[in-house]
Amino acid sequence: MVGGSLILSADLLAQWLEKKAPKIWWFLDGEPEISGAQALPAQGEDLAAAFRRHGGRLAVMDEVDMTPRGEVADLEALDGLLEPDDDDERALELAWLVNDKPGEPWLLVESVVNEDAKALPPEAWRT
Amino acid sequence: MIPPVKYFAGLLKNLPSRLVSLPAQASSPLSHLRLGLDEAWGLHEYVRWNVERKGRHKAVAERNQHRLRTLVFISMVEAFERFIKELAAVCVDALASRVVDDRLKALSIDPRSLAAHFGAGSLGRALTEGATWLEVDQTNTRFKKLLAEPREDGRFILFPIGKRDPDVWRGEALDLVFQLRHAVVHNAGVVTAFDAQKLAALIGAAAAPAGGRLTLERGDLWYLLSVLRDTGEWANERVAEEMQKVLTTIHKDAPASFDAGVVAADLAAKFGRSITIDGVKKP
Secondary structure (H helix, E strand, O other): OEOOEEEEEHHHHHHHHHHHOOOOEEEEEOOOOHHHOOOOOEEHHHHHHHHHHHOOEEEEOOOOOOOOOOEOOOHHHHHHHHOOOOOOOOEEEEEEEEOOEEOOOEEEEEOOHHHHHHOOOHHHHOO | OOOOHHHHHHHHHHHHHOOOOOOHHHHOHHHHHHHHHHHHHHHHHHHHHHHHHHOOOHHHHHHHHHHHHHHHHHHHHHHHHHHHHHHHHHHHHHHHHHOOOOHHHHOOOOHHHHHHHHHHOOHHHHHHOOOOOOOHHHHHHHHHHHOOOOOOOOOOOOOOOOOOOOOHHHHHHHHHHHHHHHHHHHHOOEOOHHHHHHHHHHHOOOOOOOOOEOOOOOOHHHHHHHHHHHHHHHHHHHHHHHHHHHHHHHHHHOHHHOOHHHHHHHHHHHHOOOEEEOOEEEO
């Protein structure tokens, strides 16, 4: 437990991205480790693989209620944190835990390119 | 009432001391590029996200976003130029003391820059920083000479120019964005008749519009980000492969001239991948 904040495993986040938003484009704003190797914005399924490879644990930084609540237990609990609010774009402020202490916070955010990607013609997706 | 403007001018003297430490990624050209691109993109993404969620003052918001896109465009192109420059510096540092030919003539030598960098211990930075690296032909010429096998003129072409080469699009895309950058930086974004003539040639059109200000649309920065990042990774691989070959030739000629393991380890850290010199692989 880190100062009462909620803890999330990279593996559970990977599962959520893979199952709940595999084709959604995401951006990691200020994330220092995964973004070195993973081109961003990236689709949920690709980001899931990157989080799984990295492993480790994350602190959820933008919780208003800081009472100790332990680990995010399952995908449904993560749904609650990542469900769209009134602006329809999901975001979660996180920080990697190093020696049980959160590092610099960064943002997992549904990317603005989701709309740009829809505007691309079919030939853009042919490899 | 505001203080005399001269007072503000005095405060501007504080600007040169407003520095933060370079991030760890700066030690590797490719990591530095990725960081620069992601930071520029993050600015655009964050502002656009927050502006759109508010949904207010739509016309003003859109106008300001157009301006922001232009600034982000410049940041991305400059991150790529810095990457190419840093890549060249790595080559110079690894080769300069191990060859006796005139390959460094490919770089313009500015005595003041050389003197300023003398204490930093990087001849590569001294020789690359003073020059611009915003022309594909010129960049090709420099790398060809830098990465030539000993006693040869060089055959390596970083950005292929042959129309049938599957990667020819990379250099073409770079030439286009370099030319657009020129219009933004030197003419406040206005595409002059001269720019338009060059741009028409670069996109293979009979003519391109002139006299207007460059206005990037949604999506344009995403395309640029993808092209620059992918081309950076691709160029990093090509230069690393060529460096291995050249250093292997040098080491075979004179095995006692340097420790292949030490040099390979240093280059592996800088290129962010394994490097093999004369059979010695690091990391």
